[in-house]
Amino acid sequence: MVTKRTHRLHRSSTQRIVDALRADGEVTRADLAVHTGLSRATVSALVRDLERDGLVTVAASDPAGRRAGRRPEVVRLTRRAGAVLGVDFGHEHVRVAVSDLAGHVLGARSARADVDRGMPDAMGVARRLAEIVAEEAGVDHAELLACGAGVPAPVDRASGRIGSTSLLPSWSGTTLTAALEEALGMPVTVDNDANLGALGEQAAGAARGVDDVIYVKVSSGIGAGLISGGRLIRGSNGIAGEIGHVAVVPNGVPCRCGGRGCLETIASAPAVRRQLLQTTGQDLPGDDLLRALTGGDPRVTRLLTDAGRSLGRVLSTACHLLDPAVIVLGGDPAFASEPVLAGLREELSRHRLPGAGAEVRLAPAQLGHQGQVVGALRLAARSLDGRAPLNFPPTISTAP
Ligand SMILES: [Zn+2]
16 A cells, blocks of 8 residues: 555655655766765666656667767657756857757757846846747747856856956846846746856866866957866855956956956956067957968967967866866867867976876867757756656656
8 A cells, every 4th residue: 555655755755766866967877876875776766667667768878978888878858858948148149049958969059249338138038049949849838947147257046147347247246047037927047148158068068077177268258167076166256256356467467356366357358369460460360370370380289379378377276176077168169279279288297296197188168169068958957956857747646
């Protein structure tokens, strides 16, 4: 006989399994037992129930995964268990994607938008893109359980506000979470874009399966997402990882943050372009650093190596604090090129503690411009922790 107590136990155990799957996308039965504290036999029985109800599938893991040789069987939530929305606000674009809870992207679109200038316009673009992407992916609004969103500024997670008055000033003080929830009609969790890049690369990119990661985004600014022991480090004000504003040149060039000589003023894409203009008179528009580098321009190679060294000096301090296994280089692809990596390697090995285990691996980001939005999707799935899944089995059909 199924008592009320066994029913409750069954529900809470099932919830733990669903939460673990939402957190990591795909998990082996053995890892589910570790994550949930349930026995292997209980996990197998509950997974069978969820599979029968069409909420999970069991299949060999993705061949792109980190494990070589025989691919272990992994459990994944199906489309029937719901879907999530991801939004990435860049300085000049809005990107939106929809995925299932296992992280499979079902549709994505982006549009140019002057995000820096005004929040209401950017919200409107996000809402329209969300409608288009959901329709194209065949996902009803009711199936979208939550949204994750990223912005190029620190975010105070407790209040959902932008945590700096000088970065993204037109959005400053706005309660972004509430505004987005009203625009999109679903629960929203907001985070910094570099944090989402770290989550994205850890979920499906260059840091897949790694628990200690520094993700560096170098583009018009410089920021980092820090993952330690499998968890994102946000800090007390949401500004952990703002390495672009570490002062590296005493009394250097004024920075948009109000400081002077920040890393961003010497090693970001605009800074390198400015140095090239000053030294050679050559003015490179937009994303042409990589093209100039590929064209074999030795002056560009030299400036990018110098940028790599500057990044390396700040990152070697970060390595002493966090001891990452991998540093992922995202953002402008010119900053994941060999000259930058060479400069970075040089500084990291110069400041490395002798005999301190394996060297940190340097890896170009694998998800390109999609990294942030993939991280936003993972953030949304994780935000469902403790919430019952859609189509949660209403009764127990197995014997106690
Ligand atoms: Zn600064």
